[in-house]
């Protein structure tokens with residue numbers, strides 16, 4: 058009898074332990090789900106944010122409002138020119154242009170025509186002052202508007218390049234911003250995004266800390282830090298061909314090491330780091346470049362030929378319909 062009781066006791070302990078382990082597992086799952094990031098920004102909030110803090114941004118950042126940068130900011134802009142392959146005569150669109158520091162630089166260095174868009178009327182005014190001062194009115198035009206609505210600001214298939222320099226993450230609807238860029242890009246045009254993206258934790262417990270910090274960035278800067286994979290997915294679903302995704306490859310000796318965002322946080326009190334010891338840097342910076350396919354055979358035969366061929370299928374085009382004369 059005693060043996061039966063002991064056996065029943067151990068079976069009971071085993072069952073209870075098993076159930077407790079299951080519960081812990083489920084709790085972990087629930088915790089991970091809880092870290093699903095909430096999107097609380099909106100173009101209206103972004104507008105109010107830049108209207109309020111424009112002076113402080115100018116004081117700390119100067120005319121180029123990008124945190125991932127070089128000490129000599131022209132080196133960053135030269136790097137971006139090379140990444141986007143800007144060429145003389147191109148018609149380009151700066152989606153989220155700040156006070157047009159980059160747009161003015163690109164127009165001067167590359168002889169491109171820039172249509173720039175900001176959501177903030179305070180930035181619009183500052184940008185116009187700078188354009189006038191440089192005598193670049195015929196090269197840089199700045200518009201007040203929402204980059205999710207690019208097709209309402211510009212005609213379809215207008216631009217060779219549409220770019221977002223640390224502005225894309227303000228979007229409360231990343232797919233919509235990608236769709237808007239697509240509509241105003243010429244076939245064969247380039248979409249370029251340089252921004253910060255959610256870090257993926259190597260050690261599982263870190264993800265909650267990372268997401269907590271991302272929540273603070275989102276709240277403080279009216280941001281919606283993007284998930285790299287979701288952005289790539291949205292681009293590919295639209296039909297974009299991915300040219301590259303990479304960590305921004307600035308020379309280490311030129312890199313400013315993000316001290317500028319600390320300076321801004323010190324000055325404004327915005328998103329100050331509470332506990333440096335426990336802090337995990339919550340984002341990675343990447344540049345993404347992609348390309349809107351073409352029907353013309355001259356492009357059909359380039360290195361993106363598979364994407365171009367698929368694009369021809371989607372639009373029911375045959376090779377014999379293509380303009381061989383252009384070759």
Ligand SMILES: C[S@@+](CC[C@H](N)C(=O)[O-])C[C@H]1O[C@@H](n2cnc3c(N)ncnc32)[C@H](O)[C@@H]1O
Nearest residue numbers: 100121122153154155175176203204222224227
């Ligand atoms: C961090 S600043 C970067 C400015 C600029 N790209 C530069 O490098 O100096 C972000 C910019 O994105 C703009 N922005 C954010 N959301 C926008 C929207 N929905 N439509 C237009 N501009 C937007 C802001 O007004 C601001 O100018």
